[in-house]
Amino acid sequence: VESWAKSLLSAFGGRESLTLAEGEAVAAFMRSRLTPTLEVPFLLSSRLQLVEETIQQLTAQQLSVLQAMGVHRRLAVYGCAGSGKTMLATAKARQLSAEGFQTLIMCCSETLAAHLAATLSNAGDNLHIRSLAAFADEWRTRLSLPPHTGIADTLLAVAELPSVYDAVIVDEGQDLSEDEWVGLAFLAGASGVFY
Numbered sequence: 449v450e451s452w453a454k455s456l457l458s459a460f461g462g463r464e465s466l467t468l469a470e471g472e473a474v475a476a477f478m479r480s481r482l483t484p485t486l487e488v489p490f491l492l493s494s495r496l497q498l499v500e501e502t503i504q505q506l507t508a509q510q511l512s513v514l515q516a517m518g519v520h521r522r523l524a525v526y527g528c529a530g531s532g533k534t535m536l537a538t539a540k541a542r543q544l545s546a547e548g549f550q551t552l553i554m555c556c557s558e559t560l561a562a563h564l565a566a567t568l569s570n571a572g573d574n575l576h577i578r579s580l581a582a583f584a585d586e587w588r589t590r591l592s593l594p595p596h597t598g599i600a601d602t603l604l605a606v607a608e609l610p611s612v613y614d615a616v617i618v619d620e621g622q623d624l625s626e627d628e629w630v631g632l633a634f635l636a637g638a639s640g641v642f643y
Contacts, residue, residue: 449482522642524621534560537619538567540643545575549614549641553577554632556623564619576613580628603631615641 466474527533537553544551551574555561561579568575578586584602588595591605606612616636618624624632636642 521640525643534564534619537617537643538564541575541615541617542568542571544615544617544641545571549574550612551575551615551617552583552613552635553617553619554580554583555619556580557620558582560620580624598627600625600627600631603628604634607631607634607637611637611640613637613640615643617641617643 525533525536541551541553553561553564553568553575555564556579558579558581561577561582565577568577580599584597584599587593587602587606588597591602593602593605597605613635614637616632618632621629633642
């Protein structure tokens with residue numbers, strides 16, 4: 449190492465002292481050769497799997513809400529972002545679907561709807577996941593409603609059909625209008641499950 453360092457310093461014309469910038473450049477070069485940096489890629493999929501496993505652990509409060517969902521057919525769950533509301537919604541949707549309920553999960557975001565569909569892809573044929581806009585578009589076509597029919601009116605038109613859904617679970621409720629809430633509440637019928 450000593451002879452290698454001397455030959456490196458000779459590149460500066462044999463001077464015994466270097467400027468600060470030259471000294472920093474030499475030190476950085478020597479560090480890079482003596483202690484090379486090894487980058488080990490950590491795949492995003494591995495990170496997501498770790499996050500997913502962490503998220504799936506229910507807290508005591510979340511477990512009590514899930515148990516309340518088993519007793520009450522109509523329930524509003526409030527919480528800040530990241531408090532586990534979506535996880536509870538997916539757990540309850542999976543359970544209801546497995547019990548034979550025609551279950552609809554509704555959210556405002558297309559991105560969240562796609563994520564939920566991927567997360568619950570193995571939950572069976574009883575589970576339907578839609579964004580509010582996609583649901584309205586689908587049912588406007590199925591019911592031959594005029595294209596300009598609003599979302600709330602489309603929801604009410606679907607609610608007039610006999611028992612399309614046994615359970616309706618709404619995520620991102622803060623993004624819904626009051627009229628949309630009313631329409632969604634009617635989708636599950638008078639005795640259906642509505643969370």
